[in-house]
Amino acid sequence: MGISEYFRLAIRALKSNVMRTALSMLGISIGVAVTILVVAIGQGATKSVADQVNGMGTNLLMVHQGAREMKLTAAGRSTTSTSTTLSSSTTTTSVKATTTPQGTLTLADALMIEKMFPESVQAIAPQVRGGVQVRLGSSNASSNVLGTTPEYLVVNNSTVRLGRFFTAVENAQNMKVCVLGSTLAENLTGNSSANLVGQNISVNRDNYLVVGMLAAKGTGTGGPDPDDVVVIPLSTAMARILAITTISDLSISCVSPIMMPLAQQQVTSLLRQRHHLVPPFPQNDDFVVRNQADLLVRSQSVTKTMTMLLTAVAIISLIVGGIGIMNVMLMSVKERTREIGIRKAIGARAHDILMQFLVEASIISILGGVAGAVLGVVSAILLASFGGWNTIVSPTTLIVSIVVSAGVGIFFGIHPAQKAATMRPIEALRYE
Amino acid sequence: MDRVDLVDANVELLLRLRDITKEYNIGGQEVYALDGVSLDVNVGEFVAIMGPSGSGKSTMMNMIGCLDVPSGGSYEIDGAEVSSLDDDELASIRNKKIGFVFQGFNLIARTTALENVELPLVYGRIKDRRNTAIAALQRVGLGDRIEHTSSELSGGQQQRVAIARAIVTQPRLILADEPTGNISTLQSEEIMQIFQELNDNGVTIVMVTHEEDIARHCKRRVEMRDGKIVSDQPIEDRLVAKDVIEQMKSQAITRKPLALAGT
Structure with a gap:
């Protein structure tokens, strides 16, 4: 008896009880749909994180000040404080603005990096950050100030949508000019694409001339909004708003991806030398150098955990679907005991009966799998277009989930099929 | 016990049962459904197995049909010893023979x-x-x-x-278990007519029935009681289904006007 014959038999049996077939398919359908949706969300999240990190700039190194400073030993601290004169001696605490705590990273560090490693470092953008109150006419918004140099545009892969970025001269002269991010523009005017070029806004009660509007970067997945920002010249921010002499972080654009490890190593050793740090490293470092790859790994480990959790949910729902199939098949075998007896009486071998029920279970699960795949793809598309989620459905996911559902059907179909196959014909025939 | 022994060189033996027993364990007690049954059926025979319920005739049919295996004794069908066959071979015998x-x-x-x-x-x-x-x-x-x-x-x-x-x-053998049990008299006769035609063409038929009228269509009558064969005789006054049907139809025609007259 060929496989096509078993197939024909199975189709007939399934057609004869459409409702039961549909119900037994439902479990596996939901399992497959969930699996596809979960993987689509996971892959989408991974991709948007990657996009976001890549959007930060190409060949980007980021140097943050003193993440480990608090943990420094007293001895370590004393050697640092005497040497980094710029940062410790001239510091006055800001009364006007919330500032990042005073650190050890200075403008001089940035200039030195730029000067010493032209072979690996293409451009460098020192940055200071703080929270400010911004006002335009009668509208008020809490926002973030970012003081930087004109290199910021290149290094951080930002573009100006309207107007222009401020110039090196404006920076050198502590000019009160600013460039606005799209979220801040929206908070002030209600319109993210508003044109405020040429207008004056008040930043912490001081007037600034808007010279340009930044293009939106987007948030991607979580994190602070990079578009809720007013960008002003570094010197202006340090002197007028934040009243600090150290900088929060440095963005360094490397010449090429190949030069990144070298640049990272050069910057690290230069800063250790300039800050007079002593081993052990990195415990005694008062700065952290990160590259995009580090950031990707960090954020992807989060998505990976999420994907694993959701995959566990998907596997459980597939198992539940499989148990549903087994349940229906066991009922079906019991219900058709007499039919099994008749088939055996007219010459069906155990193998024939086994195959009949196994093919039936497989068809239920494959049809359920295909239906689930359609459901999963449709909900992934709906989630993307209405929920604003980034979802990616790959053909591999589809094929794997359908193959897995067929496997589930066969696995959970074996027990009922064996039960049918090993029935004694005489007992099966007597069954009422 | 009478037994029809057709020891003839031209006659081919199809079924050979020797001291077949079948016991069931019901509530810890051994019950013999078949208690040492021996029977030979030749090719071309038309055997009616009769007996009250519980006489073992259905168990006998299941044995002959290879649907059940005996507890003891020997059973050969078409020269093959059934007890030596596995499930697939039994399925094949049920299918082909x-x-x-x-x-x-x-x-x-x-x-x-x-x-x-x-x-x-x-x-x-x-x-x-x-x-x-x-x-x-x-x-x-x-x-x-x-x-x-x-x-x-x-x-x-x-x-x-x-x-x-x-x-x-x-197949060489047709096994019929109360084939006329659930149908009308005329339809029963039609069924018996088909069986008689098949038998005339050389198909061996073994049939279980409790109806005397149906058994009279066969050629040989085996009676069972308490798991044993108690009588085994050729049928002398054999009915031919074709004639019975014609008779029934003519009666129906002659009876109809009478029925009408009665109303």
Whole structure:
């Protein structure tokens, strides 16, 4: 008896009880749909994180000040404080603005990096950050100030949508000019694409001339909004708003991806030398150098955990679907005991009966799998277009989930099929 | 006990049962459904097995049909010792050498007559199933009903589909368990007519029945009681179904005006 014959038999049996077939398919359908949706969300999240990190700039190194400073030993601290004169001696605490705590990273560090490693470092953008109150006419918004140099545009892969970025001269002269991010523009005017070029806004009660509007970067997945920002010249921010002499972080654009490890190593050793740090490293470092790859790994480990959790949910729902199939098949075998007896009486071998029920279970699960795949793809598309989620459905996911559902059907179909196959014909025939 | 011993060189032995026993354990007590039965059936015979319920005749049929295995004794069908065969070989014997006709028809539900009749050919891995099955259905007079499902057929028609299914593999032996149990007298006669035609063409038939009138269509009568054969005799005043049907039809015609006159 060929496989096509078993197939024909199975189709007939399934057609004869459409409702039961549909119900037994439902479990596996939901399992497959969930699996596809979960993987689509996971892959989408991974991709948007990657996009976001890549959007930060190409060949980007980021140097943050003193993440480990608090943990420094007293001895370590004393050697640092005497040497980094710029940062410790001239510091006055800001009364006007919330500032990042005073650190050890200075403008001089940035200039030195730029000067010493032209072979690996293409451009460098020192940055200071703080929270400010911004006002335009009668509208008020809490926002973030970012003081930087004109290199910021290149290094951080930002573009100006309207107007222009401020110039090196404006920076050198502590000019009160600013460039606005799209979220801040929206908070002030209600319109993210508003044109405020040429207008004056008040930043912490001081007037600034808007010279340009930044293009939106987007948030991607979580994190602070990079578009809720007013960008002003570094010197202006340090002197007028934040009243600090150290900088929060440095963005360094490397010449090429190949030069990144070298640049990272050069910057690290230069800063250790300039800050007079002593081993052990990195415990005694008062700065952290990160590259995009580090950031990707960090954020992807989060998505990976999420994907694993959701995959566990998907596997459980597939198992539940499989148990549903087994349940229906066991009922079906019991219900058709007499039919099994008749088939055996007219010459069906155990193998024939086994195959009949196994093919039936497989068809239920494959049809359920295909239906689930359609459901999963449709909900992934709906989630993307209405929920604003980034979802990616790959053909591999589809094929794997359908193959897995067929496997589930066969696995959970074996027990009922064996039960049918090993029935004694005489007992099966007597069954009422 | 009388036994018809046809020791003849021209006669071929089909079934050979020797001291067959079948015991069941019911509530810790051994009950003998068959208690040392010996029986020979030759090719071309038409045997009626009779007896009250509990006499062991159905158990006997299941043994002969290889649906059940004996507890003791020896059973050969067409020269093969059944106790030495495995399940697949038994299935093959049921498929090729035996055709079953049951009291309850036992057609597969929601399946057409043609598909029911094709089924033994499917399990026998035989090609050209459709034409063979149609020929079998034509032989039982159902050539115009091949696409009907069992729920669309009368009891007699269903039993004829069952007979077509039994003969489609051209078995040497037909086993019928109360084949006329659930159908009207006329339909019973029609069934017996088919059996008699098959028997005339050399098919061996063993039939269990409790109806004396039906048993009289056979050639040999075996009576059982308490798991033993108590009598085994040839049937002298054999009925021919074809004649009985003609008689019934003529009676129906002559009776009709009478019935009308009565109203």
